[in-house]
Amino acid sequence: MDFNRRQVLTGTAAFAGATILGSPVVLAQAKPKVVVIGGGAGGATAAKYIAKDGAGAIAVTLVEPNANYQTCFHSNLYLGGLRDYASITHGYTALARMGIELVSDRAAVIDRDKKQVVLAGGQRLPYDRLVMSPGIDLKYDSVPGWSQAAEEAMPHAWKPGAQTLVLRKRLDAVPNGGVIVMIAPPNPYRCPPGPYERVSMMAHALKAAGKDRCKIFVIDPKESFSKQALFQEGWDNHYKGMVEWLGPKVHDGVKSVDPASGTVVTGFETYKNAALVNVIPAQMAGAIVRESSLANASGFCAIDPNSMKSAVDANIYVLGDASIAGDMPKSAFSANSQAKVAAMMIRGELAAARTFPARYANTCWSMINADDCVKIGGTYEAKDGKIAASSTFVSKTGETAELRKQQQAENMGWYAGITTDMLG
């Protein structure tokens, strides 16, 4: 044995001694408790990273009413016939194996004074820190004539699960020559390029089924949208004559819809007997954060960009689509990134773990055709009181087919990566 190795062994023994001496103090106190609400990209990641990196020092409970999780990301690929439903469905068993307590119930009320989550079933879960990642709720009254009762007739499919299946079934039933109308959402909303990837995947499925006389009209309240030049180039390349996007100056607003007859009335034109109307309404943070007075007038929650901590309650962190994350889009990648910052800060607060300045990242891939994939992304930091982009990139028009195909392979790798990172 050389001198260095001997020194190392001595040092290791000293370390071990320190740990043993320290442990009774830890054992004498109850473990700090973290409750996480929502088992999506933000909540599942936060629960996993607090449990994993805390190595048992913190008791973590994940509250999620659904036994299975369907990813919103890549649900457009299911719509386009490029993924099956089972492949976008995931369970929580690996998180349970890590020692995270899974509670299959809905969080009904947050008692912020007592620091307790009250479940729909009546049980109370005390917390030292609460992580809230409830995602979005839909504003059912934002499109005249549409309502929750109409979501079967005119599906939104902007929350994954049953609605995803409804939209696919309806798409499959569209006859050749049928008209599809998508009502796109106003900002801010979940997954900025999502509606336009959906249009692409619907056109792909129709074309693959030989239904290339179909037409998709996109009625958009926005003057411009994410990756617009890339999508419009792609629609022209792959689905010529099948997609028509209309901005507000052209359509002059959605005046009303009639779910029973498949009618959409705009200031410019009335679409009658549409084979499918996909209404993607305006959005707000999930009810539980709004009802807990954590959201501001915008319907979303202000956070400290250095930590993802709620701006109004120092014991609560808000992640993902429900938060106001500055320049970061509402995406699964963003929520996953924010969750890691929150997990580190919570471990710092409750387990005296080392912390570092918050850093965030995002990338969103969008499929235009089976081998044509584009991407947008960036890195982000806390600056001037918000999460600000430090560097961003977006695919360019006119890229080679080879590069686009390579990006699709990245997209598939990312899906496997993030679902493993969250739930594996």
Place this chain on the structure above:
Amino acid sequence: MSVSLLLSAITGAGAGDRQLGEYLSGECVTCHQISGREVGAVPVITGWPEDHFVAVMNSYKEKHRDNRIMQTIAGRLAADEIEALAAYFGAISPQLGLR
């Protein structure tokens, strides 16, 4: 002997701060799987020699390699942060999760 030197001696690792590397790795493992499983066009990045890891990240940072995501990610990493990541990922067996 300082703690960091001691830890370095235990693992035979370079100068990288592995705790910093573990935190920064959060940005990487959204795509690159820590288990060493490779899917699509996302390569395995665990178990690399540290100098190789540093050289690859620097080549993205200097835009000699052309992936826009990696150029952006590497672009904001300081030299000590790249070393920290190299130390963290380098110490993980590339076969960790493979069966």
